[in-house]
Amino acid sequence: MLVLVTENAGQLLDERAARVEPAVEQVRMQREGRLTIDGREVDAGAVQPEVAFATGDMFFRGGAAPWFELLLSLESLRWFQSPAAGYITLYDRLFERGV
Numbered sequence: 001m002l003v004l005v006t007e008n009a010g011q012l013l014d015e016r017a018a019r020v021e022p023a024v025e026q027v028r029m030q031r032e033g034r035l036t037i038d039g040r041e042v043d044a045g046a047v048q049p050e051v052a053f054a055t056g057d058m059f060f061r062g063g064a065a066p067w068f069e070l071l072l073s074l075e076s077l078r079w080f081q082s083p084a085a086g087y088i089t090l091y092d093r094l095f096e097r098g099v
Helices: 007-019 064-073 090-096
Strands: 002-006 025-029 035-037 040-042 051-053 079-081
Touching (some): 002 007, 064 090
Parallel strands (some): 002 025
Antiparallel strands (some): 025 035
């Protein structure tokens, strides 16, 4: 399964990867917006994750704008696990697409 994660969320997942089924391949979004798989930079158009999740640091330390731009551009996205406690109006655009 291809999963889009923030760098911090990916580090947390690394610690638990052996317990996750099915196996997870991570597309990590760096704070400045670069995407990597196994440390190699990839183009956003080349990845098709169905799931995305992040940690709260994205909202408090910057990076939320590029993250949401990417989420909105991914036609493959079906599920987003948000770290936000509350409602963000950007979610409406994801809901309209069935995410």
